[in-house]
Amino acid sequence: MKKELRVRPIKNGTVIDHIAAGQALNVLKILGIIGQTDAVISAVTNVPSQAMGTKDIVKVEGRELAPHEVDKIALIAPSATINIVREYKVKEKHKVALPSxxxxxxxxxxxxxxxxxxxxxxxxxxxxxxxxxxxxxxxxxxxxxxxxxxxxxx
Ligand SMILES: [Zn+2]
The missing domain is CATH 2.30.30.20 (Aspartate carbamoyltransferase regulatory subunit, C-terminal domain)
Known part of the structure; x- marks a missing residue:
């Protein structure tokens, strides 16, 4: 239950999950460099994770990031998953893929x-x-x- 409280759901947008703990700010930096600064972006750090111990999560509200925009974060967050959220529900889910x-x-x-x-x-x-x-x-x-x-x- 605690986890649910910490990770407030967003109505529409993109949730980048399973970022290694401590890398959220670098993910934000990469997203900023590729021009997402107009969106409301927030980071949650050190969230308990069964698979990873702790993890970071980045939320981009009101904007669905395309794979080519997000894949660059695979450089520093290779295990990240991308969740596209519409009306509080995860509609699409995929893993980041390292670009060539x-x-x-x-x-x-x-x-x-x-x-x-x-x-x-x-x-x-x-x-x-x-x-x-x-x-x-x-x-x-x-x-x-x-x-x-x-x-x-x-
Ligand atoms: Zn050079």
Missing amino acids: VIEGLVRCANPNCISNTNEPVISKFTVNKREKGVQLRCVYCERVISENIVEHLL
């Missing part, structure tokens, strides 16, 4: 990369999924980011 290319979201670790200069070049990485996690490779300079991707968010 990430554009305009992560800063290249190479200071001399063309995406880090004043040129109007948007950062772009190809995404490789490996056993130990995600690896990003810059399409311009081939620099690889494989750890602490969160710290490289734009």
Whole structure:
């Protein structure tokens, strides 16, 4: 019952569930970067979860996020599930899927990369999924980011 109280339902919108505890703010950051700032977004942290111990939840009210908008959060929240809510009921549910290319979201670790200069070049990485996690490779300079991707968010 306590859980129900903490996670107030929304009437219409998107609930991003099963985010690893502590990652909600990074999910918000990614959603902000991709331009969802006009929606009412709230985060609930450290919610008890049977599967995960504790988890974070992000709610986006009044807006249904399309998979291509949300999939980028798979970079930092690979186990996240997306729930589309209409009239307080979950109407659609799917898991985030890692995109093969990430554009305009992560800063290249190479200071001399063309995406880090004043040129109007948007950062772009190809995404490789490996056993130990995600690896990003810059399409311009081939620099690889494989750890602490969160710290490289734009
Ligand atoms: Zn680069």
